[in-house]
Amino acid sequence: MKYTQGIYPIIRKKAVAAEIYDMTISCPDVAAAAMCGQFVNIKVDGFMLRRPISICGIDKEKGTLRIIFEVRGKGTKALSQLSEGQLVDIVAPLGGRGFELLEKDKKAVIIGGGIGNPPMLPIAQHYGKNAVVISGFRNASAVILQQDFKESGAETILCTDDGSAGRKGFVTDALADCLKKEKPDIIYACGPSVMLKRIIEQAKNAGVRCQVSLEERMGCGVGGCLVCVCRTIRDGEEYYAHVCKDGPVFEAEEVLFDD
Amino acid sequence: MTDMTRLGIDFAGVHFKNPIVPASGTFGYGKEFEEFYPLSELGGISVKGTTGSRRNGNLPPRIAETPSGMLNSVGLQNPGIDHFIAEELPYLKTKDTVVIANIAGSDADEYRTIAEKLDKTDVDMIEVNISCPNVKAGGAAFGVSCDGAAQITKIVRSATKKPVMMKLSPNVTSIADIAKACEAEGADAVSLINTLLGMRIDIRTGRPVLHNNVGGLSGPAVFPVAVRMVWQVANAVNIPVCGMGGVSSWEDAVEIMMAGASLVQVGAAIFNDPMTPVKITEGLSEYCRTKDIMLKDIVGAVKPW
Numbered sequence: 405m406k407y408t409q410g411i412y413p414i415i416r417k418k419a420v421a422a423e424i425y426d427m428t429i430s431c432p433d434v435a436a437a438a439m440c441g442q443f444v445n446i447k448v449d450g451f452m453l454r455r456p457i458s459i460c461g462i463d464k465e466k467g468t469l470r471i472i473f474e475v476r477g478k479g480t481k482a483l484s485q486l487s488e489g490q491l492v493d494i495v496a497p498l499g500g501r502g503f504e505l506l507e508k509d510k511k512a513v514i515i516g517g518g519i520g521n522p523p524m525l526p527i528a529q530h531y532g533k534n535a536v537v538i539s540g541f542r543n544a545s546a547v548i549l550q551q552d553f554k555e556s557g558a559e560t561i562l563c564t565d566d567g568s569a570g571r572k573g574f575v576t577d578a579l580a581d582c583l584k585k586e587k588p589d590i591i592y593a594c595g596p597s598v599m600l601k602r603i604i605e606q607a608k609n610a611g612v613r614c615q616v617s618l619e620e621r622m623g624c625g626v627g628g629c630l631v632c633v634c635r636t637i638r639d640g641e642e643y644y645a646h647v648c649k650d651g652p653v654f655e656a657e658e659v660l661f662d663d
Numbered sequence: 664m665t666d667m668t669r670l671g672i673d674f675a676g677v678h679f680k681n682p683i684v685p686a687s688g689t690f691g692y693g694k695e696f697e698e699f700y701p702l703s704e705l706g707g708i709s710v711k712g713t714t715g716s717r718r719n720g721n722l723p724p725r726i727a728e729t730p731s732g733m734l735n736s737v738g739l740q741n742p743g744i745d746h747f748i749a750e751e752l753p754y755l756k757t758k759d760t761v762v763i764a765n766i767a768g769s770d771a772d773e774y775r776t777i778a779e780k781l782d783k784t785d786v787d788m789i790e791v792n793i794s795c796p797n798v799k800a801g802g803a804a805f806g807v808s809c810d811g812a813a814q815i816t817k818i819v820r821s822a823t824k825k826p827v828m829m830k831l832s833p834n835v836t837s838i839a840d841i842a843k844a845c846e847a848e849g850a851d852a853v854s855l856i857n858t859l860l861g862m863r864i865d866i867r868t869g870r871p872v873l874h875n876n877v878g879g880l881s882g883p884a885v886f887p888v889a890v891r892m893v894w895q896v897a898n899a900v901n902i903p904v905c906g907m908g909g910v911s912s913w914e915d916a917v918e919i920m921m922a923g924a925s926l927v928q929v930g931a932a933i934f935n936d937p938m939t940p941v942k943i944t945e946g947l948s949e950y951c952r953t954k955d956i957m958l959k960d961i962v963g964a965v966k967p968w
């Protein structure tokens with residue numbers, strides 16, 4: 405099985421920051437197939453389209469998946485009102501390409517911007533002490549996952565736009581400092597596209613491989629409807645790749661951003 | 664496995680084991696959905712619209728949610744007819760389901776070329792999209808006038824012996840007149856409805872949600888429009904009608920069949936639940952067993968006031 409559709413119980417749910425929820429779903433068959441960087445497509449009662457949410461934790465032994473989401477609109481609002489014991493209908497695990505993990509002893513810099521942080525946790529757990537995690541948030545009330553990142557063994561650098569927690573400034577400033585100290589083997593990033601665009605430039609200038617996870621509005625989630633495109637370069641030509649099937653993770657040099 | 668013995672339909676000379684067909688553009692080339700069920704459970708598959716050569720389609724965002732529906736502006740992204748024939752068709756033909764090629768062109772010549780190429784393959788049927796609202800040239804332009812619809816029907820008809828099904832646009836004053844024009848030029852069937860042209864604006868930014876500004880509305884929101892149009896067309900022509908637009912349950916399938924559809928396509932509902940086509944088939948099977956009827960007996964069975 406690559407992916408499936410099923411109805412599974414929520415076994416844990418809690419608010420972790422302002423309008424941000426942490427949910428664990430018991431879905432052994434999905435957890436068994438899931439890989440780092442993939443996502444679940446969740447049905448929300450009363451809405452036509454499913455909501456894609458990244459996988460933030462995979463526990464193959466317990467058969468669970470963990471997701472963390474922010475209330476952005478009506479769909480995520482409804483999702484946040486579900487409670488432990490209730491069922492969710494998911495299509496998962498989706499994403500034809502997740503993060504490629506190198507050997508554990510390679511050096512990785514992992515960067516998450518805001519709600520782009522959750523998919524980065526499994527990467528940090530893979531590299532442990534060989535990883536530096538840079539996470540950026542608007543302000544202290546939006547900060548999530550710092551304890552989890554610390555427990556992974558990684559070095560953590562917290563940045564907030566207003567300096568209300570950690571260092572003041574953007575993740576790109578912290579990345580510049582890291583790159584001055586030591587050249588990592590790989591950089592991973594997920595977050596707003598302005599942030600990704602800047603990180604891709606920094607990685608390119610430093611000559612470091614970089615993988616980014618992209619977001620786009622989705623229909624089917626499996627490659628059948630072609631709505632979730634992002635502009636990429638393939639065989640030297642511009643190609644509209646599909647985030648759900650060709651991604652959500654792309655190599656930095658594949659991605660084209662609008663000017 | 665569903666008992667399909669009561670669900671068989673002969674449509675434009677092609678036998679379908681059941682009348683449920685995923686709609687063009689919502690089901691890729693089928694492969695992506697084999698993770699959910701064997702494609703042999705489907706009556707047929709209408710594959711993604713294919714043009715003469717590769718098209719990139721429109722910029723994203725290409726989808727917007729609407730009350731009980733959605734807008735799309737894919738703009739016919741596809742790898743082109745030669746790729747379809749070489750890479751997708753042979754595989755699909757091993758799947759024990761009817762394969763319907765859906766084609767589109769920006770001028771009459773493009774429709775002719777594609778139809779000629781498909782004529783030499785073992786595809787089962789050709790659905791001719793003259794109603795795509797998301798491309799600038801051709802597409803919908805042919806589907807909104809009787810002359811345009813007749814012109815493309817005539818050209819495709821002369822290019823192939825395969826069953827030809829013309830896919831009609833709802834964005835017209837009288838869809839029955841367009842259907843009659845297609846019938847007069849030798850169409851074997853008509854399918855309807857394609858999407859209704861719509862628009863949404865993000866009030867925070869003042870920007871349309873879709874990069875193409877406008878897009879096609881589909882899903883449950885359009886269902887009553889689809890039922891009405893199927894009914895009008897079925898009353899106007901003698902060729903079979905394939906109905907679609909918002910079908911998401913077996914009850915919807917029964918309703919659109921009563922209006923006059925003998926084949927039913929299911930599109931946007933698949934995004935909400937990929938199992939929809941199979942669930943509908945199971946529901947129809949149970950319905951026929953309970954009522955002790957053959958499904959084809961309900962086609963056009965509506966008793967108008």
Ligand SMILES: Cc1cc2nc3c(=O)[nH]c(=O)nc-3n(C[C@H](O)[C@H](O)[C@H](O)COP(=O)(O)OP(=O)(O)OC[C@H]3O[C@@H](n4cnc5c(N)ncnc54)[C@H](O)[C@@H]3O)c2cc1C
Pocket residue numbers: 443453454455456457458459472473474475476477478479480481519522523618619620621622652727728
């Ligand atoms: C691969 C992927 C992984 C994601 N992972 C996470 C995550 O881990 N945590 C998290 O909080 N959010 C994540 N998102 C974003 C999340 O999907 C959106 O915030 C959510 O769909 C918004 O739904 P809504 O009903 O609240 O908002 P509305 O604005 O009401 O939604 C309207 C429509 O637009 C779509 N939409 C709106 N914003 C986005 C967006 N940014 N990306 C994709 N579709 C959008 C919705 O799905 C819906 O179809 C991810 C998106 C993608 C594509």
Ligand SMILES: Cc1cc2nc3c(=O)[nH]c(=O)nc-3n(C[C@H](O)[C@H](O)[C@H](O)COP(=O)(O)O)c2cc1C
Pocket residue numbers: 623629631686687688689711712713735737739765792795830856857858880881882883885907908909910928929930931932
């Ligand atoms: C994402 C998307 C892509 C589509 N692409 C095509 C296409 O390539 N060719 C075509 O004839 N119709 C296309 N359609 C229209 C559908 O086949 C169908 O006519 C319409 O969506 C109404 O059915 P529904 O309400 O069940 O979705 C597309 C629809 C959607 C939602």
Ligand code: FES
Pocket residue numbers: 621622623624625626627628629630631632646647648649
């Ligand atoms: S969401 Fe349908 S192709 Fe990506």
